[in-house]
Amino acid sequence: MSKLVPKFYDLIMAPIEKNRFKRVRSGLLSHATGHVLEIGSGTGVNFPLYQNAQSVTAIEPDETMKERSMEKVFNSKVPIEVRLAYAENLPFVENQFDCIVVTLALCTIQDVNHALSEARRVVKPGGQVMFFEHVRLNHSIVGKVQDVLTPFWKKVAGGCHLNRNSLTLIKEAGFEVVEVERMYKGLFLVIKAKNF
Template identity: 50%
Template structure:
């Protein structure tokens, strides 16, 4: 992720984060318990919302985003460790975490399948997987608009894709979907899933 994009990310996202996104993040992260892994923590916007977690290990590939997350670590009420790493190759042993969190991340991950395999590997059997993502909408007209604008949007927003089908990704990887909440006509989803062992 580019230095310039990381520098201005919080500034441009702040109007949304102070209103709609804040409530959605708080609702989702109130369910994160035990040892938590956060995928793509960015500037650390989630850190103050971890209340029930025992500890949080956050990975972020961008050194510039990591630098900007320091102040958010100081606002957290639980221990947070930040590591520079990508979702496609997680530097943790199998079954390390009770819960894995990703918020507005799967729109930029290059190899989503590899990332999901890694998430399942490091998440404990029956562990939680909690996502807040923007996705390709069900409305045919709006989804076609997303498809049309995605190539331009990716260039402007450092690789962000408007039309990812993240819920389908979870289903394809045999995660048990516990709950899905649709917001803003299905543009944003709150997803709660479980890492059910293959033999169950």
């Protein structure tokens, strides 16, 4: 990833994070309990918002992103450990976690199917899996615009795909989707799912 993305990520996201995104993240993360795995934790935007987790293990492949999250680790209310790793190859044993959290990261993971099958492997049967993601819109014009923009956007935004059908991919991976909240006309989804 270009060094610019980790450096300016918090700054670029600040206006949108301050209000609605922070509320969404807080609401979602209040349900994250037990031993939690966060995938693609970036600069640790979620870290101050964990209230009820027993512990959080976060994985993040970008060293600069990880470094930038460390201050939030030290100030967090729950124990958090960040490890350098890829979602496609999780360094954990089967059924290790009670809950998995993925926010704005499925869009960026290169082999998303492999990552979701790894998530299923490490979360306990009955465990919760929660996502906050932007997705491809099922709209004849906007969806096509997302397709056209994605090759350029991937280059400037650290590999982010504007046109990922994340909800479909989550279902196809075998998770049971329990609740979907649609925001910004369905461009952003809050998805609560279960492993079974």
